[in-house]
Amino acid sequence: MKITSFDEYQKAYKRSVDSPEEFWADIAGNFQWRKPWIKTLEWNFTEPNVKWFIGGKLNITENCLDRHLDKLGDKPAIIWEPNDPSEDHRILTYKQLHEKVCQFANVLKNNGAKKGDRICIYMPMVPELAIAVLACARIGAVHSVVFGGFSAQSIADRIQDAQCNIVITADGGFRGTKEIPLKNVIDDALVQCPSVKKVIVLTRSRTPISMLKGRDLWWEDEIKKVETQGNTTCPAEEMDAEDMLFILYTSGSTGKPKGVVHTCGGYMVYAGYTFANVFQYNPGEVYFCTADIGWITGHSYIVYGPLSQGATTFMFEGIPTWPNPGRFWEIVEEYKVNILYTAPTAIRSLMSFGTDVLKDKDLSSLKKLGSVGEPINEEAWHWFDENVGHKNCPIVDTWWQTETGGIMISPIAGVTKTKPTFATLPLPGVQPVLVDEHGNEVEGNGVSGFLCIKFPWPGMLRTTYGDHERCRQTYFSAYKGKYFTGDGCLRDEDGYYRITGRVDDVLNVSGHRIGTAEVENAINMHASVVESAVVGYPHDIKGQGVYAFVVSPNKHGDEDLTRKDILVTVTRIIGAIAKPDKIQFVSGLPKTRSGKIMRRILRKIAEGDTSNLGDTSTLLDPAIVEEIKAGAL
Numbered sequence: 239m240k241i242t243s244f245d246e247y248q249k250a251y252k253r254s255v256d257s258p259e260e261f262w263a264d265i266a267g268n269f270q271w272r273k274p275w276i277k278t279l280e281w282n283f284t285e286p287n288v289k290w291f292i293g294g295k296l297n298i299t300e301n302c303l304d305r306h307l308d309k310l311g312d313k314p315a316i317i318w319e320p321n322d323p324s325e326d327h328r329i330l331t332y333k334q335l336h337e338k339v340c341q342f343a344n345v346l347k348n349n350g351a352k353k354g355d356r357i358c359i360y361m362p363m364v365p366e367l368a369i370a371v372l373a374c375a376r377i378g379a380v381h382s383v384v385f386g387g388f389s390a391q392s393i394a395d396r397i398q399d400a401q402c403n404i405v406i407t408a409d410g411g412f413r414g415t416k417e418i419p420l421k422n423v424i425d426d427a428l429v430q431c432p433s434v435k436k437v438i439v440l441t442r443s444r445t446p447i448s449m450l451k452g453r454d455l456w457w458e459d460e461i462k463k464v465e466t467q468g469n470t471t472c473p474a475e476e477m478d479a480e481d482m483l484f485i486l487y488t489s490g491s492t493g494k495p496k497g498v499v500h501t502c503g504g505y506m507v508y509a510g511y512t513f514a515n516v517f518q519y520n521p522g523e524v525y526f527c528t529a530d531i532g533w534i535t536g537h538s539y540i541v542y543g544p545l546s547q548g549a550t551t552f553m554f555e556g557i558p559t560w561p562n563p564g565r566f567w568e569i570v571e572e573y574k575v576n577i578l579y580t581a582p583t584a585i586r587s588l589m590s591f592g593t594d595v596l597k598d599k600d601l602s603s604l605k606k607l608g609s610v611g612e613p614i615n616e617e618a619w620h621w622f623d624e625n626v627g628h629k630n631c632p633i634v635d636t637w638w639q640t641e642t643g644g645i646m647i648s649p650i651a652g653v654t655k656t657k658p659t660f661a662t663l664p665l666p667g668v669q670p671v672l673v674d675e676h677g678n679e680v681e682g683n684g685v686s687g688f689l690c691i692k693f694p695w696p697g698m699l700r701t702t703y704g705d706h707e708r709c710r711q712t713y714f715s716a717y718k719g720k721y722f723t724g725d726g727c728l729r730d731e732d733g734y735y736r737i738t739g740r741v742d743d744v745l746n747v748s749g750h751r752i753g754t755a756e757v758e759n760a761i762n763m764h765a766s767v768v769e770s771a772v773v774g775y776p777h778d779i780k781g782q783g784v785y786a787f788v789v790s791p792n793k794h795g796d797e798d799l800t801r802k803d804i805l806v807t808v809t810r811i812i813g814a815i816a817k818p819d820k821i822q823f824v825s826g827l828p829k830t831r832s833g834k835i836m837r838r839i840l841r842k843i844a845e846g847d848t849s850n851l852g853d854t855s856t857l858l859d860p861a862i863v864e865e866i867k868a869g870a871l
């Protein structure tokens with residue numbers, strides 16, 4: 239399965255395009271199936287309808303756990319570092335993880351969970367989060383993990399959309415100096431969610447919480463019940479390759495976040511294959527992905543990818559800058575981390591503390607570095623290369639999306655020659671194309687366009703939960719017969735790809751996807767707001783910042799108070815991650831005669847580039863532009 243030279247990469251790539259079915263069938267043969275598939279692929283991008291490994295039966299947890307027990311049973315599967323360095327770390331071997339997953343799977347069954355049920359998980363970054371995810375997969379329940387930073391309203395929307403019947407949470411969680419009241423947030427959310435019958439609560443922070451009789455149960459009590467029943471094993475549910483594995487909500491350019499659906503067989507094969515290749519994982523290596531399991535990066539590259547390959551995956555509960563900005567480097571030194579996979583925003587934030595914190599740290603265990611989530615700027619790339627990798631570690635700049643399930647365009651560590659700011663070349667099985675605004679393919683090198691993919695790959699989304707038409711509209715209607723990524727891209731003279739960022743109304747703030755429409759809707763909920771427009775602007779650390787233009791003639795109190803009120807509103811409706819960095823009050827928005835907001839103009843003003851605003855003659859009220867320009871923050 240592992241490509242070890244550039245020559246092998248080229249051969250694998252060619253075969254994956256010439257005979258994709260044979261190529262992927264061979265890769266899938268490296269996994270454990272209960273029953274082999276009858277047909278490798280069926281697809282069209284019009285409906286769309288994509289099915290991989292049709293008729294194949296499996297359970298992903300047998301691939302992540304059971305099949306490693308003989309050889310790797312006593313090797314660490316998860317190493318966990320708590321937020322507070324003075325608390326003990328934990329190591330779970332494959333045997334222990336297997337046992338804990340089985341136990342908790344039995345807890346779920348005791349509480350009525352069955353195959354196909356949707357279960358919402360809202361937890362801190364503790365091993366029990368991975369255990370909960372795997373326990374759902376074990377019994378064939380569909381997990382929907384919601385990042386611990388989302389608000390009660392966001393959780394309620396997601397629970398209602400998926401009609402979850404169980405929620406798994408914790409009393410609270412720790413991040414730096416903050417304590418996150420997870421269970422209290424869940425209580426607020428559940429006021430709107432009659433479908434939820436049971437809430438299982440892990441003890442973590444000992445935050446005082448209320449436990450509702452008949453609905454809320456302590457994780458630890460439920461485990462004790464299973465132990466007294468002697469239920470320590472749990473046979474894995476047999477799943478069809480195309481049965482749903484999980485839903486993960488992500489923001490788009492319109493409306494509420496949509497539930498991206500991934501299925502068991504193709505996702506497993508793709509997450510495992512890309513993990514093994516991109517990071518060139520070798521047995522015994524310690525692999526540290528700094529993402530949160532609440533995002534796709536955590537799903538594919540903390541849990542499923544690494545565990546399917548028998549890797550040691552490192553989980554960190556805290557943040558890179560607490561209790562000091564050397565925390566990542568202390569972890570690397572202490573645990574002899576070999577592979578570090580992080581985000582440009584984290585790199586930029588650590589850069590701002592200078593290299594002093596790195597001086598006395600031994601980073602010699604590091605062999606490979608990775609970046610994900612947003613375009614990495616040249617300065618951050620070189621800083622990472624020089625100060626962390628000491629110019630000895632290949633950097634894999636991995637481009638992919640929630641919808642793609644796994645890495646799509648990326649160097650293979652040590653195999654592909656890297657180039658700063660370039661995600662370089664497509665992995666085998668990935669057929670990227672650039673198209674112009676008319677939908678015509680832009681061929682050759684030294685060109686740019688909108689990034690599309692023209693052939694299916696096993697890890698791709700199958701639908702958006704409960705609304706297949708939305709999936710078609712969003713991804714398959716812009717360019718006929720192609721999956722549209724929403725990203726702009728250039729292909730240089732060497733055929734190397736560089737992703738330049740979103741071309742739709744999706745912002746990428748600290749590597750988190752945020753829909754401008756979502757933030758506007760939240761701001762507009764505030765009683766003093768008439769309307770608003772949200773755009774992104776370049777931000778030194780976050781990559782993009784959120785800039786809101788707000789029409790609010792009857793400000794309650796003063797402007798400053800209204801500004802704070804708006805921040806509270808956005809935090810309540812979406813979560814703190816979507817809070818605008820800048821709020822400018824304006825008397826109106828630049829609109830065309832048909833009432834459309836000219837975002838192009840607002841974007842330019844937010845970027846501080848007002849030299850050439852383009853044609854404003856079609857505006858209803860051109861004078862408004864002057865006012866907005868004059869008041870720009």
Ligand code: WTA
Nearest residue numbers: 610611612613635636637638639640737740
């Ligand atoms: C952006 C995260 C440039 C891109 C895995 C994409 C990147 C969106 C890169 C998906 C990269 C991700 N270089 N841009 N290496 N990786 N992106 O769904 O705009 O949270 O469309 O998945 O992040 O974000 P998502």
